[in-house]
Amino acid sequence: MSTVGKMSRLSNKLLREMNVTAVLKERNQTADEVFHDLGLMIDVEGYIYQPGGHWKPVDCDPKWKVALVVPFRDRIDHLAIFLRHMIPILQLQKLEFSIFVVEQNNNMSFNRAMLLNVGFLEALKLTRYDCYVFHDVDHLALNTNNYYGCDSMPRHFISGDDYWDYRLLYDSLFGGVTGLTTSQMRHVNGFSNMYWGWGAEDDDIYKRVLAKGYFRSRPEGSVGYYNTIHHDHSIAAASPELLCLLEYSYERTEDDGLNSITYQEPDIELTPLFTKISVDIRKQAWKEKWTKCDPLPYATQNHQNDGSEQNGNEMV
Ligand code: UDP
């Protein structure tokens, strides 16, 4: 692991000096090709390791090149457990994968969906991924047969978790851990950017998925069981504002998502086990043609004052 750490530090330094995005554009190369040319790939126990937490098996041609995108803020304890648990499983499954931790670096209410859109777009700027798994940091897969590749249909990887006695709270649940191919993600226009605060953003993308004619795929029985890292769930239900957004989500699907998102250039750091994308996301403009729901309350509160903050580092 010390070699891995050294490689990461070296490449991070190089990238800072040379501005990776500019170099990729100028050389018309992917990050993989640049790392290869710079001699920054190393063989670690049957895997080619690349700084920033990218792994590719040596002895086979992986079926999927997966970007695991983790929404994140203030849950460093969870992240350590998550990485320790999930990386060996992904390696066992012989996937090519990278882990992206997308951190919201401001004090506004948390916007999980918008962070996932940022993760999708920023990962694609580095290299071509064909499968995205959007993964809460507090979910730990229990069955190594729960395969983290994508499917012809958008996938919900969870069939039950310990918190709900290894059942699902409701059958149409599409949160926690979901997988879409790059083209499925584009087809549904990604996630809505309008959900600030807890809940409903996962139900929103599920509506998009169904509206585009997909069915949801899900592992059967115990294959899809997860343990969750327990934390304080201080909010039990999404706010009425969010439920309004959800009810009328069809109004916004075509122009609220990947094709409309704006954000300042994120700070990208390659740590040994993941690529950290730190981003200052802001409220997106409300479009006049969206006639339902009052746009004003969203995202205006500071998350420390609005009572919705959940202290994820507190294990319960
Ligand atoms: N999250 C985070 N910091 C926060 C809130 C959420 O990192 O302050 C991320 C984290 O990945 C978490 C996910 O968003 O697992 C979903 O949020 P949370 O766990 O609070 O939702 P719940 O478990 O109540 O569904």
Ligand code: MN
């Ligand atoms: Mn949680």
